[in-house]
Amino acid sequence: MQPAIYLDNSATTPVLPGIAAVMHKMLVENYGNPSSLHGLGIAAEKALAHARRQVAGLIGARPAEIYFTSGGTEANNWAVWGISRARRRQGKHIITTAVEHSSLLAACRRLEAEGYEVTYLPVDSRGVIRPADLEAALREDTILVSVMSVNNETGALQPVGEVARLVHSKSRAVLHVDHIQGYGKIPLNCQKVGIDLLSLSAHKIHGPKGTGALYIKEGLRLEPLLVGGEQEAGRRAGTENTAGIAAFGLAAELAAAHMEERVARMREIKIELATRLLESIPGARINGPPPEEGAPHILNVSFPGVRAEVLVHMLEQRGVYVSTGSACHSRKQEASHVLKALHLERWRLEGAIRISLGALNTPDEVTPAVEAIKECVTELWAL
Numbered sequence: 124m125q126p127a128i129y130l131d132n133s134a135t136t137p138v139l140p141g142i143a144a145v146m147h148k149m150l151v152e153n154y155g156n157p158s159s160l161h162g163l164g165i166a167a168e169k170a171l172a173h174a175r176r177q178v179a180g181l182i183g184a185r186p187a188e189i190y191f192t193s194g195g196t197e198a199n200n201w202a203v204w205g206i207s208r209a210r211r212r213q214g215k216h217i218i219t220t221a222v223e224h225s226s227l228l229a230a231c232r233r234l235e236a237e238g239y240e241v242t243y244l245p246v247d248s249r250g251v252i253r254p255a256d257l258e259a260a261l262r263e264d265t266i267l268v269s270v271m272s273v274n275n276e277t278g279a280l281q282p283v284g285e286v287a288r289l290v291h292s293k294s295r296a297v298l299h300v301d302h303i304q305g306y307g308k309i310p311l312n313c314q315k316v317g318i319d320l321l322s323l324s325a326h327k328i329h330g331p332k333g334t335g336a337l338y339i340k341e342g343l344r345l346e347p348l349l350v351g352g353e354q355e356a357g358r359r360a361g362t363e364n365t366a367g368i369a370a371f372g373l374a375a376e377l378a379a380a381h382m383e384e385r386v387a388r389m390r391e392i393k394i395e396l397a398t399r400l401l402e403s404i405p406g407a408r409i410n411g412p413p414p415e416e417g418a419p420h421i422l423n424v425s426f427p428g429v430r431a432e433v434l435v436h437m438l439e440q441r442g443v444y445v446s447t448g449s450a451c452h453s454r455k456q457e458a459s460h461v462l463k464a465l466h467l468e469r470w471r472l473e474g475a476i477r478i479s480l481g482a483l484n485t486p487d488e489v490t491p492a493v494e495a496i497k498e499c500v501t502e503l504w505a506l
């Protein structure tokens with residue numbers, strides 16, 4: 124059997140060996156509780172401080188503005204819920220987009236059930252919001268605008284700079300950006316752009332699952348989600364996941380150091396994959412932005428007369444791993460809310476697979492991946 128070709132990096136990435144080694148060391152040697160006063164505690168606290176600098180570096184943040192969480196979901200939940208509580212007296216209106224990750228949308232829906240009003244901005248056929256829609260939606264009582272930088276299903280890039288300009292010039296709202304798919308791929312400087320809150324997750328950049336961070340701009344009031352101990356400057360209680368955090372730090376440092384070369388390679392592979400799939404499979408269609416326009420690592424494509432979940436399993440038999448839509452709801456039978464927001468025809472919703480790249484993919488995987496997809500689609504057409 125061929126070695127596996129892993130093309131599901133937007134679901135999660137393999138932990139790089141050097142990063143796993145850092146985790147191991149933290150678990151068995153530097154295992155102190157950062158709150159302990161003795162040397163082991165101080166060593167663990169130092170590892171946290173180091174990771175905070177590493178994670179902050181990539182987004183133009185100060186280390187003190189990074190708050191570690193249990194992942195991207197907690198960061199998104201915290202941003203939405205924390206602002207709803209901190210700004211309760213200012214208003215109860217939130218603006219987000221129809222294509223956010225479920226961890227952001229579900230947090231909004233919970234607030235709607237409590238009487239908050241949420242505006243979901245529509246997207247165009249590429250999956251991108253129109254700044255004019257945002258401008259029209261901003262109100263006196265808007266407390267939060269939350270827009271992702273990179274969509275996890277289509278790779279569409281939102282105009283975050285334009286969003287920030289509008290939010291700050293036309294309202295008193297706070298701007299939150301889910302940068303989980305963009306971190307290490309799309310440069311974004313929180314200070315320069317004017318971002319107040321930004322979510323990150325380690326496992327999309329070859330770090331471990333269950334570790335993430337929320338950037339909170341200095342001075343911004345945000346109600347804590349988790350209460351108890353005084354960890355994370357008293358804003359996020361719970362003994363820190365020191366191994367995960369130290370590993371996240373190294374993953375961020377490596378992502379920063381290799382960003383240019385990784386992004387160039389991923390984009391080359393993505394464009395080659397898209398070109399060859401469109402050329403060799405009649406009727407194949409890209410969902411979302413044209414390949415050269417979107418994020419360098421995500422390609423969403425549909426094949427006529429093919430059900431995505433069947434194709435995913437057939438490809439797995441050939442050692443090629445892809446996703447249907449996004450991994451978070453790929454076990455559900457219903458079409459993804461992101462692709463629905465693009466108003467695609469039914470066959471494209473049912474047949475969409477997501478191919479997503481990471482730091483370990485190489486151009487020589489393109490030919491076997493395209494051949495495998497072609498074979499499977501042809502087999503399905505012959506049934």
Ligand SMILES: Cc1ncc(COP(=O)(O)O)c(C=O)c1O
Binds near residue numbers: 451
């Ligand atoms: C855009 C986006 N936001 C949030 C999340 C959730 O992050 P985590 O898996 O760390 O909870 C994901 C993960 O798939 C994502 O892609």
